[in-house]
Amino acid sequence: MSSIRKKISSSYIIIITITVIIIQIILYGMIRSYYYKNLRESIEGQIKISSDFYNTYLSGDSLKENIFNNRDMFWSNTTCRVQVIDLEGRVIMDSSGYIDNKPVTTPEVTDALKKIPSTSSKIYTNTDFKDGTINAATSLYYDTSVGGVLRFSASTAPVEMVIRKFTYMILGFGALVIAIASTVSLFIANSLMKPLNLVCRGAEKMARGNFKEAIPKYSRDEVGKLAETLNFMSDEIQKNERLKNxxxxxxxxxxxxxxxxxxxxxxxxxxxxxxxxxxxxxxxxxxxxxxxxxxxxxxxxxxxxxxxxGKITLSKEMTNVEEFCLGILKQLEPRFESKVIDVNFNSNTSNKIELDRNRMKQVLINVLDNSIKFSPKKSRIKFDLSEDKEWIKLIIEDEGYGISRQDLPHVKEKFYKGRNVNSSNGIGLSICDEIIGLHGGRFEIESELGEGTKVTISLPRRN
Incomplete structure (x- = not known):
């Protein structure tokens, strides 16, 4: 049973762990996208304000004249690294103080030189410092033509730090969720195993022959249904054992x-x-x-x-039911005469159906013998044959002592012996029921104590 507990708890833990990991991945992607989007929009907004100011108020002078005249004071309002690049891609002003003579050929600078109107921003990895930068560039005009490029660069390290903090928080929260879920799954597994253990112990007692102690019904689910089934089985075994004895x-x-x-x-x-x-x-x-x-x-x-x-087989042959029943009544005539019983036979059919004559003879003799045995002298037995579209019915009704309500539901059960002193070994009607069932028919008994018994044998017209 411990293996089942492990399977249940581990299944819960695996499912919850996979779910938490998927949620963490989605949250990480959303947070990263959110912060980088904000950083990009901030840089692009700042560079647009700066370029619009320059192109509106300073585009009358050349780029070098404006830089020489120290007209870049508005760029000091940003925390980004600011570069001014000429038409050949060379940096002519850098807010960091470092100027490299190599031309800048990054995509955002190339786009700005081509007068592409939209501000272009890209993210790059700086291999020297092992952090990333996000760059944006836009065109600066001299009169009506492009005079250079304004480029803003910002490190992604602060954003990465914030994202890293959120990642640690997500991982910690996920670990907490998994820990709580593991505890809850163990609790659930134990709660499921408790009724299963009760059922297991009860089944073990039944296997050792102890059927008197019922399994307590701990829940209303499938385990409770299993306990009910085992208790029912135990009751039936005790009942059959008693009937067998x-x-x-x-x-x-x-x-x-x-x-x-x-x-x-x-x-x-x-x-x-x-x-x-x-x-x-x-x-x-x-x-x-x-x-x-x-x-x-x-x-x-x-x-x-x-x-x-289940080893018995039927040997069926076409049989005239009326002639068949009359032959059986003729055979039992001495029995009827010994108790002065009047037999009233009525038939509304002369059809032939497939029967195992010997087995059905056994059934009718058993039923009629019971009617004779449990009927007083000078009484009457009524034997009717009738039919409808599906069935041929043999109805035997006597004026005998009848069957009590307590016995009636059980008279066809194996080994059941009624309370009447004339009751025999308790297998006759059970055999009749089996034989009629093999013919595809129905065996019905109606009776009240002191008012006689009515037996209806329904046989299918087509087998």
């Missing part, structure tokens, strides 16, 4: 009864002198009946095992 108990009882009867009669017959033929025949008949009961029970268990494992 009841089923084993019921099966053991049902197996013990015929085996006891068979063993008892075998002892009687073994000790008998076989002179009493009636007694022998009665014993053999009982043994035969009990063996039949055992055979039926074993077959039911085998069917249940096959259905549960």
């Amino acid at each position: 009841e089923f084993i108990s019921s099966i053991s009882h049902e197996l013990r009864t015929p085996l006891t009867s068979i063993k008892g009669w075998a002892i009687i017959l073994e000790s008998s002198d076989l002179k009493d033929k009636d007694e022998v025949m009665e014993g053999l008949k009982i043994i035969e009946e009990e063996v039949g009961r055992l055979t039926y029970l074993v077959e039911e268990l085998l069917d249940f095992s096959k259905l549960s494992s």
Whole structure:
């Protein structure tokens, strides 16, 4: 679980760190652009004022005469380095006091000599002092022609210092944000891991067979849903375990009864002198009946095992449903007569559909046998066949004891044994439901205690 905590916290930290770095880069670019723009606009504004003053009031004299007459006092109002350059590109006046005879051929000077009206400013790196300069130049006129160039230069070092301070502030703030985010991400990871740890411990207890202790629901998110699912699974396992134990108990009882009867009669017959033929025949008949009961029970268990494992396959054939149902009723006629039960059969269809005859016979015999078993003597069972566009419906309705509301939702569940004393091992209806489901049909049971039971088997007309 610690690896999950690391993954969560590291993911948060990585995302926040990348976001902070991107924001820092954007802020750095914006600040740098802002300060350099202001510096450029300031220099260009100053040089424009100076050149306009010169061209308005001093352009009547030549450039050298104005410099000789010390008419450059207005240039002293700027902090920039001021240079006056003649038409050959040579510096004839420099406010720094240093004059180089080499001609100046930088782009802003070349543009000014060509009478390009817009003031041109460029940024250069001074390799000697390892800082940058920003230069601006404009034309100076003698009468109506260009008499020279006025050039302003300013160091970018102060701007770089301000930008550097802001950069340190941004980096410090970013580091603080990352530190806070890391702490918060660890807190979030721990808060997420707490319910996960509870779920993990609960799952480990379930894996060891302890299903009685529910996992506390710590949150309403997916982790809470997982806890609910595991608790539901635990409840279902306990429920199935209880039903399985009841089923084993019921099966053991049902197996013990015929085996006891068979063993008892075998002892009687073994000790008998076989002179009493009636007694022998009665014993053999009982043994035969009990063996039949055992055979039926074993077959039911085998069917249940096959259905549960999904190994059973259907062998379908076209079947006339009405004739099929009448044949089953004929087979069970002795059972009906033994309890004086009147069977009312009505059919509104003679269609043929694809059925596994043996499996559907098993279903109908099971349902009808339950109706006989749970109905009083001299009662009635109604068997109706009907159809619509999609389904053929087999409806069996008796006047028996009915099923309680508590038992009704569970009667089709595996191993469920109802509260009625006549209830058997609890797999018959489960098998019926599986078989009908394999046919693509529906198996519905409606009942109220003391008012009989209605079973509806819906089979699709086209498989």
